[in-house]
Amino acid sequence: MTTVSGGGPGGATPLVRLRGLSKKFGDVAAVQPLDLDIFAGDFFALLGPSGCGKTTLLRMVGGFTPPSTGTVEIDGQDVTRLGPEQRPTNMVFQGYGLFPHMTVRQNIGYGLRIAKASDAEIAERVGAIMTLVRIGELAERRPDALSGGQAQRVALARALVMRPRVLLLDEPLAALDLKLRKQMQEELRRIHQSIGGTFVFVTHDQGEAMGLANRIAVMEAGACVQEGGPEEIYLRPKTRFVSSFIGEANMLAGERRGGTVTLRAGIAFTDAGPDGPVVLVVRPEAIRLDGGTAGLGTTGRLDDVVFLGPYVRYRVTLASGEEIAAHSADTGRRAGMAVGAAVQIGWEAADHRVVAGT
Amino acid sequence: MIGPSGAVFLLLFVAPFAFLFVVSFWRKKMFVLEPDFTLVNYSETLADYGWPLAFTLMIAFAIAVLTTVLAFLFAYAIRFHAGRYANALLFVTLITLFGGYLVKIYAWKTILGTEGILNSALLTLGIVDQPLTVFIYNPGAVVVTLTHFLLPLAVLPVFASLRGVREAGLEAARDLGAGATRVFRDIVVPQCLPGIMAAFTFSFLIAAGDYVTPRYVGGPYTSMIGDFIEGQFSLRFDWPAGAAMSFTILGAGLAIIALVRWALGALRPR
Numbered sequence: 238m239t240t241v242s243g244g245g246p247g248g249a250t251p252l253v254r255l256r257g258l259s260k261k262f263g264d265v266a267a268v269q270p271l272d273l274d275i276f277a278g279d280f281f282a283l284l285g286p287s288g289c290g291k292t293t294l295l296r297m298v299g300g301f302t303p304p305s306t307g308t309v310e311i312d313g314q315d316v317t318r319l320g321p322e323q324r325p326t327n328m329v330f331q332g333y334g335l336f337p338h339m340t341v342r343q344n345i346g347y348g349l350r351i352a353k354a355s356d357a358e359i360a361e362r363v364g365a366i367m368t369l370v371r372i373g374e375l376a377e378r379r380p381d382a383l384s385g386g387q388a389q390r391v392a393l394a395r396a397l398v399m400r401p402r403v404l405l406l407d408e409p410l411a412a413l414d415l416k417l418r419k420q421m422q423e424e425l426r427r428i429h430q431s432i433g434g435t436f437v438f439v440t441h442d443q444g445e446a447m448g449l450a451n452r453i454a455v456m457e458a459g460a461c462v463q464e465g466g467p468e469e470i471y472l473r474p475k476t477r478f479v480s481s482f483i484g485e486a487n488m489l490a491g492e493r494r495g496g497t498v499t500l501r502a503g504i505a506f507t508d509a510g511p512d513g514p515v516v517l518v519v520r521p522e523a524i525r526l527d528g529g530t531a532g533l534g535t536t537g538r539l540d541d542v543v544f545l546g547p548y549v550r551y552r553v554t555l556a557s558g559e560e561i562a563a564h565s566a567d568t569g570r571r572a573g574m575a576v577g578a579a580v581q582i583g584w585e586a587a588d589h590r591v592v593a594g595t
Numbered sequence: 596m597i598g599p600s601g602a603v604f605l606l607l608f609v610a611p612f613a614f615l616f617v618v619s620f621w622r623k624k625m626f627v628l629e630p631d632f633t634l635v636n637y638s639e640t641l642a643d644y645g646w647p648l649a650f651t652l653m654i655a656f657a658i659a660v661l662t663t664v665l666a667f668l669f670a671y672a673i674r675f676h677a678g679r680y681a682n683a684l685l686f687v688t689l690i691t692l693f694g695g696y697l698v699k700i701y702a703w704k705t706i707l708g709t710e711g712i713l714n715s716a717l718l719t720l721g722i723v724d725q726p727l728t729v730f731i732y733n734p735g736a737v738v739v740t741l742t743h744f745l746l747p748l749a750v751l752p753v754f755a756s757l758r759g760v761r762e763a764g765l766e767a768a769r770d771l772g773a774g775a776t777r778v779f780r781d782i783v784v785p786q787c788l789p790g791i792m793a794a795f796t797f798s799f800l801i802a803a804g805d806y807v808t809p810r811y812v813g814g815p816y817t818s819m820i821g822d823f824i825e826g827q828f829s830l831r832f833d834w835p836a837g838a839a840m841s842f843t844i845l846g847a848g849l850a851i852i853a854l855v856r857w858a859l860g861a862l863r864p865r
């Protein structure tokens with residue numbers, strides 16, 4: 238039985254419900270008042286650049302940081318005032334927080350021992366979870382004899398063995414090298430599917446968020462600026478920040494007057510919305526070169542062509558001085574493209590987003 | 596192969612120690628030491644000095660426990676509540692806590708004596724109309740004075756081991772369901788057992804061997820073994836007796852330390 242996607246909005250009541258939750262450290266507003274719903278079965282990502290308040294938000298859910306305002310509800314119960322030891326959550330800490338004086342087996346069994354499980358039950362559950370995260374052979378080691386990847390797995394096992402209603406992970410892959418990171422990412426997905434739990438993780442890596450999560454909340458300077466599925470966030474970013482943070486995006490500056498947007502690059506089209514400066518966001522893979530037909534377009538100078546395996550990347554400079562990146566899977570066509578020559582670029586209106594701002 | 600430091604160690608510490616140990620089995624005849632192998636010095640120690648021995652072990656134990664607990668509380672507060680000022684605070688406090696041994700004895704005499712600060716305050720406040728004599732010249736005064744003297748020595752090893760205790764581990768324990776007491780017992784203390792044992796061992800051995808403090812603030816009924824040992828060597832020139840008493844208190848002391856270590860071992864994780 239696997240759970241691939243969570244309930245999502247419109248489903249049943251959320252498992253975790255945050256209302257007006259905020260945190261101030263002195264004058265620093267680490268998290269601005271925000272509402273967030275996380276549903277059972279979700280693999281939820283809190284995504285944002287370093288210092289935007291992700292860890293603080295996660296710690297408020299786990300009970301480590303008392304919020305300045307707002308409430309945390311888990312499973313319909315208000316847990317705002319409860320400490321971590323009283324919440325049905327478990328956390329995988331960024332630095333792992335393993336107990337250095339205990340073996341791997343003792344580390345993993347500690348929570349069950351506190352819960353007064355019988356020795357037989359502890360042995361069985363610890364054994365099972367070590368098999369699940371594939372660390373069976375490390376049982377008698379001490380944390381200082383583990384590699385980063387192994388310590389990560391032990392921390393994961395120690396939290397998972399408690400069967401938390403919500404598993405919280407703070408930058409679970411950040412400390413690992415690239416190869417391990419990819420491997421652990423697969424591993425986390427496999428584990429989430431096999432136990433069907435609810436995972437909430439913090440990351441500053443959009444690729445990681447896209448690769449793991451079924452729902453993503455993008456944070457900027459303590460505020461949640463957009464929340465939704467990976468596709469929605471990628472294809473329909475609500476702000477310039479979101480579009481630049483998630484994947485690669487071309488940004489073209491312009492202005493809207495009376496429902497008509499005029500770009501500095503010399504393109505005009507109708508688009509309803511308030512007057513003022515706007516930015517047009519369009520992904521590199523939506524740009525066609527010498528497409529000719531429908532949609533929007535202009536000409537520019539081809540500056541660079543790079544073959545990247547599955548696709549070719551073109552860099553085009555427009556008359557406005559703005560640069561456009563285009564990705565094309567049609568790798569055979571680049572032979573006919575001369576660097577320095579004029580090219581026609583274009584895209585379908587459905588593929589771009591217009592967001593307010595400069 | 597032993598380097599120069601090894602030679603110095605042998606010469607300064609091991610040799611006199613070994614010599615005294617041998618002497619403890621000798622006899623003294625008319626102020627002359629006579630090689631022998633007799634246990635009579637030990638049996639006389641137990642027969643004649645049984646009470647001072649037991650009293651010394653008890654008071655040293657009390658002092659060591661008190662000192663270690665205070666040192667722990669102190670180091671814990673600095674480690675977990677002083678934030679980035681921890682090192683500066685530690686330094687300042689240790690500077691003020693360190694100080695001459697005799698200076699501290701006289702300081703406590705000045706505080707606890709019949710004309711001391713404590714009595715003056717009580718008289719001035721009208722709480723008593725006669726100076727109280729219960730503050731000084733009793734075992735309590737020895738405990739207070741020696742604890743004050745030993746505190747900085749005990750804080751250092753405890754703080755050193757507490758420094759290695761990471762906050763993330765404490766939070767992880769709470770996350771797994773441990774309340775404050777369990778976190779303390781299962782995570783904090785086991786990780787600084789070496790520091791705690793070092794503090795306890797230092798305090799216990801120094802307190803058990805001290806003979807100056809009881810003489811100045813202990814009064815007539817605080818008979819600590821160090822006082823008698825010193826007498827054997829300096830007044831009676833009975834080295835075999837003094838040596839036997841020294842090794843008896845040392846042996847008993849080490850046994851108690853071993854017992855404490857074993858008891859604390861119960862805190863090791865399962």
Ligand SMILES: Nc1ncnc2c1ncn2[C@@H]1O[C@H](COP(=O)(O)OP(=O)(O)O)[C@@H](O)[C@H]1O
Nearest residue numbers: 262265267285286287288289290291292293294
């Ligand atoms: N304990 C704290 N005391 C004071 N300021 C803090 C504390 N924790 C975090 N902050 C501040 O709050 C902001 C958000 O931090 P954090 O939640 O750790 O961000 P992120 O995890 O997204 O990198 C930062 O400006 C940080 O300096």
Ligand SMILES: [Mg+2]
Nearest residue numbers: 291292293408
């Ligand atoms: Mg963080």
